[in-house]
Amino acid sequence: MGHAGVVTLTRPKALNALTGEMVCALAAALEAWEKDDAIRLVLVKGEGRAFCAGGDILQVYQAGRAQKHPVGFFADEYRMNVQLARFPKPYIALIDGIVMGGGVGISVHGSHRVMTQNAVIAMPEVGIGFFPDAGGSYILPRLPGGFGAYMALTGNRVGPGDALACGLATHIVRAEKQQELVGALIDSDNVEAILKQFHAQILPETDDATFLAIERHFTQTSLKAVLASLKEQADSGDAFSEKTLATILSRSPTSLAVTWSALTQGARLSMEACMSMEFRIANRMLEGHDFYEGIRAVLVDKGSTPDWRPVKLDDVGEAAVAAYFAPLGEKELVL
Template sequence: MDFGGGDEVRFERIGAAGVVTLTRPKALNAVTHRMVLALSRALEAWKDDASVALVVIKGEGRAFSAGGDILHIYEAGKAGNPPIEFFADEYRLNLAISRFPKPYVALVDGIAMGGGVGVSFHGSHRLLTENAVFAMPEVGIGFFPDVGGSYILPRLKDAFGFYLGLTGTRIRQGDALWCGLASHAIRQTDIEVIVAGLADTGDADATCDRFAVQADCETDADTRAAVARHFGHDTLDATLNSLRSAADTGDAFAAKTLETMLARSPTSVRVAHRQIATGAGYDMAECMRMEYRIVSRMLAGHDFYEGIRAAIIEKGATPAWRPDQLGAVAPEMVDAYFAPLAEELSL
């Protein structure tokens, strides 16, 4: 089947399943505009196709999808042509996945970050193997946890989403199952038989439940309680003060978490906190419109390009954020990222 994905994404009809395979393993299946458009076409075709009972998405190679095609975005933006249409189409796809009227089964084996999160975690069934790694590390490159992060993160258990979005911390199968990101934990060796079972039966619930395994949290109970205590405050400053107070008493977790947050883009951290807090009261469509407002401003700013330069172009360089302190990011500066656009995202 060909929905215009070329050699970047493969579409197959296997029994009752529409199977999507991300096929850029050398690029860790980073999501491109071509992939976004192809998957959007496939979902549009399959949603009313009575012969397709469900959709399965998986990645080829050692990653599910490590994010978006950041280098292309950087180069286009620096050339004066920020790829805003890529984000518009990506956000429409994220919304389409969340609204898909049939089971959408994501088989996450390996890294799932950024754009990879957007094409998987809005689905009805989110199966993570023991190799899975979830992260939303965008504040570390002067960006924000987009692709629907404003919908997903505030709905995780015990303020865990604020912790993940504001620090970029990586978590694995057990934590993802505990906090609500994953619907099932599975074994990597069962992936192909799960696909076969889904294709044979067209029954996502029964098949996924049949292969589900127990997975203990990788993060211990005391640390999870600390996350809830520090990140459960209404404001970012209250969270920072909570972490500082604990760090002053010798709390190693609080000290390390505070150090991590202070190294991120101050603007991104403040924007991300408001984004996640606001998203708690929004539906998915409202979240995507909000994120489109934010990304439109970030593509016109400094920190996103500086973060990519430091992390990807010059690998390991120290970014020079503007401003470089959280206290210098005034409320009106944050407000500007959320202000209505002359041309809002059409959904």
């Protein structure tokens, strides 16, 4: 299509959740287009009200319950995330609606993330007993002002204004201008000029005082210090701190502890090293309890309260956390 390789995610009823077949198809397309001199840019978009709500975790849940842990899906996805991060041509993700988890993985690692006013971005994995993967350990600790740690530990949704302010989005386009933008990009050699032409100004959804509060709490040097900082302000009647603390304490304690460690380590690692680390974590979580319990509570028996094990963060020992990061031997991710 013109000078562009165009990918359209076509599972709108499943919010374009990624399957193994979709991951492999995108990887194959990127490999072919990288070598094709006629293709000067790649454009990725989704049908329906979501860009991509992440990996198809119901498939993962069903496979895990059958004792067939789908490590191959995660290996393929993580390799594709690295491939995208290395991709030398403009890669434009046009994000209209929901983008979460693996959807972040197929967008934020690319060169351009164009969101509409309808975009909602989140890394909600701690709410299902998992961790922000698909490169979350690389992306999130590099966001300014502790905003990545805030997203990771709460799982809260973020609007397009905040995404632009923190660098998750590179441009904003009005939803009604999407088709016009796609046509212009396909016909043009100058991606930057086209995106600048269509860019719409938008203010952050979060006010300055809340950004400062996020920075104060989420740049602490340990997870316990984050929670202590929030509790101190909550006890003083601060509504934001009270609500944020309650949200975090509802998440899987194991996921919180592992996520904090992953972000801390990921801040010092390359993208490739982060994905190897994430693959180690994913393997262990696929063998554990909280991931399947979280999916059960959120997606199978919708709205029920998950039975996290252990129940309290204080009961998640350092050795238990470290075990998630231990080498896999011959099962390590091959990039």
